[in-house]
Amino acid sequence: MSEIYPTGQMDPFIRTALDRAEIVRDLYRRVSKVERPEGWLPISIVCPACGRVGTTLARDWDGATVAFECLPNYVTWAAGCGTAGRITPFGGAAKLPWNLEWAAQWSLLGVTIEPCGKDLATAGGSRDRSDALAREVFDREPPRNLAYEFLNIGGRKMSTSKGRGAAAHEIVEVVPPEQLRLLFLRPRPNQAIEFDPDGTDAIPRIFDEFDRLAGAAAGAEVKGELPADADRIFRYALLDSAADVAAEAGRYRPAFSHLALLAQIPGTDVAARVAAEKGSALTDEERAILGLRLAAVRGWLDAYAPERARIEIQRDGLPAEAAALGEDQRAWLGAFARAAEAGPPSSGDGWQALIFEVASAAALPAGRAFGALYVAFLGRTNGPRAGWLLASLEQTFVVERLRAAAGWRHHPDGEPGGTGNSGGPGKPGGPDTHDTAEAAR
RNA sequence: GGGCCCGUAGCUCAACGGUAGAGCGGGGGACUCUUAAUCCCUAGGUUCAGAGUUCGAAUCUCUGCGGGCUCACCA
Numbered sequence: 182m183s184e185i186y187p188t189g190q191m192d193p194f195i196r197t198a199l200d201r202a203e204i205v206r207d208l209y210r211r212v213s214k215v216e217r218p219e220g221w222l223p224i225s226i227v228c229p230a231c232g233r234v235g236t237t238l239a240r241d242w243d244g245a246t247v248a249f250e251c252l253p254n255y256v257t258w259a260a261g262c263g264t265a266g267r268i269t270p271f272g273g274a275a276k277l278p279w280n281l282e283w284a285a286q287w288s289l290l291g292v293t294i295e296p297c298g299k300d301l302a303t304a305g306g307s308r309d310r311s312d313a314l315a316r317e318v319f320d321r322e323p324p325r326n327l328a329y330e331f332l333n334i335g336g337r338k339m340s341t342s343k344g345r346g347a348a349a350h351e352i353v354e355v356v357p358p359e360q361l362r363l364l365f366l367r368p369r370p371n372q373a374i375e376f377d378p379d380g381t382d383a384i385p386r387i388f389d390e391f392d393r394l395a396g397a398a399a400g401a402e403v404k405g406e407l408p409a410d411a412d413r414i415f416r417y418a419l420l421d422s423a424a425d426v427a428a429e430a431g432r433y434r435p436a437f438s439h440l441a442l443l444a445q446i447p448g449t450d451v452a453a454r455v456a457a458e459k460g461s462a463l464t465d466e467e468r469a470i471l472g473l474r475l476a477a478v479r480g481w482l483d484a485y486a487p488e489r490a491r492i493e494i495q496r497d498g499l500p501a502e503a504a505a506l507g508e509d510q511r512a513w514l515g516a517f518a519r520a521a522e523a524g525p526p527s528s529g530d531g532w533q534a535l536i537f538e539v540a541s542a543a544a545l546p547a548g549r550a551f552g553a554l555y556v557a558f559l560g561r562t563n564g565p566r567a568g569w570l571l572a573s574l575e576q577t578f579v580v581e582r583l584r585a586a587a588g589w590r591h592h593p594d595g596e597p598g599g600t601g602n603s604g605g606p607g608k609p610g611g612p613d614t615h616d617t618a619e620a621a622r
Numbered sequence: 623g624g625g626c627c628c629g630u631a632g633c634u635c636a637a638c639g640g641u642a643g644a645g646c647g648g649g650g651g652a653c654u655c656u657u658a659a660u661c662c663c664u665a666g667g668u669u670c671a672g673a674g675u676u677c678g679a680a681u682c683u684c685u686g687c688g689g690g691c692u693c694a695c696c697a
Contacts, residue, residue, distance in 0.1 A: 215694075235696070256696085279697055303693045304625045330627060331691060368635085373627055373691065375634085386634070386646070393645085405644045406636065438658065537655045551657055563658050
């Protein structure tokens with residue numbers, strides 16, 4: 182705005198404001214209960230000597246010039262230089278006070294609608310003053326207003342003692358532009374946006390919602406209900422709202438939570454995995470999307486993710502959750518330990534194949550086999566692709582842990598547990614497993 | 623003290639006058655290389671409370687309670 186003053190375009194409004202200074206004064210008093218001194222003029226002179234704006238006081242408008250003085254003690258935050266004199270307040274020599282400038286802009290630019298934040302829209306606030314100024318000083322209906330709400334970051338202050346606050350620049354690091362736009366577009370404008378990324382799945386969720394809208398825009402069937410304006414919301418969430426929506430919507434976007442897993446497995450070529458899951462090579466655009474998401478994922482895991490999103494190899498010992506393992510799973514783990522020791526696979530694929538192979542031989546459903554592995558190594562019933570997880574660990578640790586998990590026994594009544602009902606068709610395992618069990622105790 | 627927004631299933635929200643819904647989570651099930659994936663089933667919430675308007679209210683009005691934000695000047 183400040184570059185408009187020198188062009189002279191604001192001059193007519195400055196003149197009007199000065200001519201109607203009494204109306205402005207009265208209006209401030211009426212609308213906002215702000216009392217201006219007698220003879221006050223709605224103008225801020227730019228001191229020709231020191232260039233300060235806030236330190237000057239103007240009076241005595243004669244239709245061509247005003248008297249001004251740059252006062253040392255007018256405001257507390259700056260000291261004027263003491264210059265005084267008369268000046269023509271046009272062409273950049275002076276500025277209008279905020280509320281008048283706002284109202285003048287509406288006339289200058291022909292604004293018909295201008296939403297504003299609720300801090301300005303409060304009763305007797307800036308918006309009320311500018312509206313009244315437009316009507317009474319510039320003889321114009323103010324533009325249509327629409328007060329919008331704020332974005333709250335989980336009720337947290339901007340900077341927390343832990344340094345994991347929610348300053349804008351920090352959020353931007355974890356939420357890429359298009360997802361951030363979606364965050365603002367989705368709720369109604371008069372509704373405050375509660376965004377609490379800390380320890381929640383708020384960030385993954387906004388990615389998922391974005392992907393869901395993309396899916397819908399691409400014509401795919403998506404789960405759940407869609408908002409009435411789903412296609413428009415998606416279009417305007419895009420950085421370039423003139424972009425080819427269908428093309429954008431059709432791009433392959435790996436799910437955030439899935440990437441969060443892949444990113445936590447050491448030695449994984451995430452791009453290769455994602456391409457394999459897509460079924461074809463990634464396009465340049467998709468590579469860019471992946472890069473952005475991976476950065477977001479890492480930032481999220483680093484600063485915001487809840488504990489349950491972090492996977493961690495339980496190095497210290499067999500997780501307590503292993504108590505819940507079934508007999509069939511223990512037997513399988515024992516067999517798998519032997520197979521792994523006899524012929525350790527060298528790759529994630531190899532491990533993955535071995536898991537299925539041994540599970541098949543033991544007639545154990547794959548789901549239970551995988552579940553047993555996750556419990557043994559992560560202390561949870563699910564996790565990232567087990568083959569690659571095992572491939573990232575040392576051979577001896579893997580075998581050792583498998584044996585320990587196979588031998589863990591709840592053992593409430595002293596019954597050794599070798600009831601034989603786990604043998605079944607699965608030859609491998611049986612006796613060895615039980616021996617291991619005894620040894621482990 | 624004034625203004626605005628919100629209070630609906632564990633969580634995030636949708637329905638904005640016409641039989642309370644979705645996603646996620648939770649629970650159950652399926653799946654021999656998909657394994658926080660995918661698919662199927664399931665949850666039963668006095669819609670903050672009270673009063674009013676209406677044939678009918680989560681939805682409109684009023685009051686109360688609770689939560690959040692905002693309000694000199696300057697820009």
